[in-house]
Amino acid sequence: MAWETPGAVSGDVAPSQVLAQESANAFMAKVYRWMFAGLALTGVTSYVVASSPTLWEAIAPLFLPLMIGELVMVLAFSWLAPRASTGVAAAMYLAYSLLNGLTFSVLFMVYTASSITAVFAVTAVMFGAMSVYGTVTKKDLSSWGTFLFMGLIGLILASLVNIFLQSPAVSWVASCVGVVIFVGLTAYDTQKLRQMHATSGYASSGALAINGALILYLDFINLMLYLLRLFGRRR
Numbered sequence: 469m470a471w472e473t474p475g476a477v478s479g480d481v482a483p484s485q486v487l488a489q490e491s492a493n494a495f496m497a498k499v500y501r502w503m504f505a506g507l508a509l510t511g512v513t514s515y516v517v518a519s520s521p522t523l524w525e526a527i528a529p530l531f532l533p534l535m536i537g538e539l540v541m542v543l544a545f546s547w548l549a550p551r552a553s554t555g556v557a558a559a560m561y562l563a564y565s566l567l568n569g570l571t572f573s574v575l576f577m578v579y580t581a582s583s584i585t586a587v588f589a590v591t592a593v594m595f596g597a598m599s600v601y602g603t604v605t606k607k608d609l610s611s612w613g614t615f616l617f618m619g620l621i622g623l624i625l626a627s628l629v630n631i632f633l634q635s636p637a638v639s640w641v642a643s644c645v646g647v648v649i650f651v652g653l654t655a656y657d658t659q660k661l662r663q664m665h666a667t668s669g670y671a672s673s674g675a676l677a678i679n680g681a682l683i684l685y686l687d688f689i690n691l692m693l694y695l696l697r698l699f700g701r702r703r
Contacts (some may be wrong), residue, residue, distance in 0.1 A: 488666065495677060496603070496658075502558075502681030506565035507688065511588075513569025518576030527570055534571050541567060556676030561678050568689070575696070583701035588700075591692040595614045598651050599684070601656030612656045619649045639697070642689060646694035654687045 475690065517523045527534070541564045575584060623645055630638045651667045661680040668676065 471486075492662050492665055492666065494664065495680075498674070498677040499661060499680040499684065501553050502561065502678050503688070506561060506681060506685045508564040509562060510569040510572060510689070510693070511513035513566055514572035517570060517573035524573065524577075527573060531571060531574065534567060538564065538567050538571065542682070542686070546679070549675050549679040549682070554678070555679040561682055564682070565685070574619045577703070578697060579700040579702055583699070584696065587692060587696045587700055591688060591695055594651060595684075595688050595691060598654040599658045603653075603662070605659070609656045609659045612652055613660075616652050616656060617650055619645065620632050620653075623649060635668035643694045643697040647691065647698070650687050650691040650694065654691070657683050657687055 517527055541560070545557075545560045545564060549560065552560070623642060626638060626645075628641050630642065661683065664676070664680070
């Protein structure tokens with residue numbers, strides 16, 4: 469009788485690989501839970517503010533300072549989260565999600581609630597499909613990074629220029645490009661987060677999971693905003 473060593477049979481997976489896969493799945497599950505918590509907080513906050521004339525009147529004059537505050541918070545979070553405790557990272561992430569909800573309340577003033585709901589559903593399907601692709605593909609997506617980053621820079625510049633041009637054509641093209649970029653980033657960031665977990669020695673802190681949640685949260689939010697510009701029904 470011939471004896472075979474473990475892993476010699478085709479299709480067998482080494483125990484270490486199984487453990488690594490289980491650890492990565494547990495890490496990503498934590499990332500998604502935090503991401504969905506942030507999306508829920510943003511959605512509820514924006515709806516409550518938009519539904520209350522008193523709250524809306526109080527928030528509307530602060531719209532620009534709030535947007536600047538969001539930018540400062542997300543930059544600070546990206547720098548501090550990997551070094552912070554889980555509690556501090558969670559507080560920063562939830563505060564940012566709440567602040568985002570205040571500014572996103574304007575969407576309910578511009579678009580109908582039914583179109584926002586429909587676009588949210590479409591975004592969830594597209595995000596889910598690309599996140600699954602980023603998880604299961606054997607292709608290394610790191611080569612996408614430079615292309616997507618350059619595309620994002622170009623998109624930001626085009627959007628800034630269009631503030632002065634006010635061109636519907638530029639706005640439409642920018643929205644289409646934005647959808648492509650954030651669809652790609654969803655897959656790219658999903659794979660990158662799993663690689664980050666692996667390089668951390670499979671002992672990732674809660675703060676790293678929350679930082680990952682912010683990355684995917686931003687991918688989801690931006691994808692939804694560009695889809696809303698293309699397909700949202702205005703009031």
